[in-house]
Amino acid sequence: MEMNGPRHIPVLVEEVITLLGCAPHRVYVDGTLGAGGHAIEILKRTEPDGRVIGIEWDEEAIIEARKVLAPFGERARIFRENFANLPGLFREEGIGPVDGILLDLGLSSIQIERQERGFSFRGEGPLDMRMDQRTGETAADLVNSLPLEELEQVLWKYGEERWARRIAGAIGEERGRSQIETTEALRKLVYRTIPKRFQSRTIDPATRTFQAFRIRVNHELENLEQILEGGWPLLKRGGRMCVISFHSLEDRIVKQAFRRLERGGSGGPGQQERVQILTPKPIRPSEEEARENPRSRSAKLRCAERV
Numbered sequence: 001m002e003m004n005g006p007r008h009i010p011v012l013v014e015e016v017i018t019l020l021g022c023a024p025h026r027v028y029v030d031g032t033l034g035a036g037g038h039a040i041e042i043l044k045r046t047e048p049d050g051r052v053i054g055i056e057w058d059e060e061a062i063i064e065a066r067k068v069l070a071p072f073g074e075r076a077r078i079f080r081e082n083f084a085n086l087p088g089l090f091r092e093e094g095i096g097p098v099d100g101i102l103l104d105l106g107l108s109s110i111q112i113e114r115q116e117r118g119f120s121f122r123g124e125g126p127l128d129m130r131m132d133q134r135t136g137e138t139a140a141d142l143v144n145s146l147p148l149e150e151l152e153q154v155l156w157k158y159g160e161e162r163w164a165r166r167i168a169g170a171i172g173e174e175r176g177r178s179q180i181e182t183t184e185a186l187r188k189l190v191y192r193t194i195p196k197r198f199q200s201r202t203i204d205p206a207t208r209t210f211q212a213f214r215i216r217v218n219h220e221l222e223n224l225e226q227i228l229e230g231g232w233p234l235l236k237r238g239g240r241m242c243v244i245s246f247h248s249l250e251d252r253i254v255k256q257a258f259r260r261l262e263r264g265g266s267g268g269p270g271q272q273e274r275v276q277i278l279t280p281k282p283i284r285p286s287e288e289e290a291r292e293n294p295r296s297r298s299a300k301l302r303c304a305e306r307v
């Protein structure tokens with residue numbers, strides 16, 4: 001991948017390292033390897049023999065991660081996989097319980113910046129939005145084929161878009177004339193549809209629509225729920241799961257899953273899992289970090305320990 005554009009700056013690194021208790025001999029899963037920012041730091045803080053199992057489903061990110069993690073040799077293993085499938089991967093690869101799992105959700109700056117991936121409403125690109133481009137429907141597939149009620153639901157549920165019905169209706173009309181294939185076409189449609197006086201000057205009016213389709217295309221909330229439910233047996237007792245989320249839908253899911261498990265929920269069929277929450281309130285970036293890395297502003301970090 002070309003790396004001339006802005007690199008991805010990892011968020012809340014010190015906080016993650018501390019909560020994970022990084023130390024020699026320890027083994028961690030980075031479930032959202034991205035450009036390897038957190039993984040590098042974990043590897044440095046677990047020298048000389050700590051290990052990282054890196055999971056990533058985006059091929060371009062994997063290529064970059066392989067490059068930056070190469071100096072760590074066999075201490076870093078990388079798999080192209082959905083983190084929701086971690087239990088299956090552990091079984092297949094014979095990987096034993098680990099000391100910690102990190103999930104840094106959402107997109108990397110590199111994905112956002114590459115217009116041909118279709119994540120960004122700035123510039124023009126195909127309406128794709130798949131992080132894993134091997135399979136699945138693109139955003140264009142959904143925009144051009146979902147029944148209007150379902151479009152409205154996607155926009156409402158995943159974008160918390162108050163103009164969901166209107167935007168769904170406008171999509172219906174537009175696609176009756178010609179298919180909506182580009183990020184620009186979708187952005188312009190949203191601009192035309194939300195009444196001007198309700199358009200924020202600070203947040204782009206297309207933000208919620210793009211977030212909604214991205215979450216739906218990648219089944220982001222389902223994947224998160226799956227790992228929060230089934231990931232605990234992959235941790236040693238005392239092992240920790242850290243999750244960084246970037247919007248309220250994800251944070252709510254993490255908070256509720258941790259609370260349910262702290263009260264004594266199930267970690268899957270036949271297993272009683274209990275966890276202890278180590279972050280009663282989510283950890284937010286310092287003012288300094290928020291200033292230096294604006295993307296970090298919405299980040300919330302929660303951590304729980306398997307007991």
Ligand SMILES: C[S@@+](CC[C@H](N)C(=O)[O-])C[C@H]1O[C@@H](n2cnc3c(N)ncnc32)[C@H](O)[C@@H]1O
Nearest residue numbers: 010032034035036037038057058082083104107
């Ligand atoms: C915010 S970035 C992570 C950045 C990384 N922590 C770093 O410092 O470079 C999120 C990454 O997770 C990946 N990702 C998101 N959901 C995933 C899933 N279900 N399985 C595997 N990778 C996923 C995305 O493709 C993206 O590269």
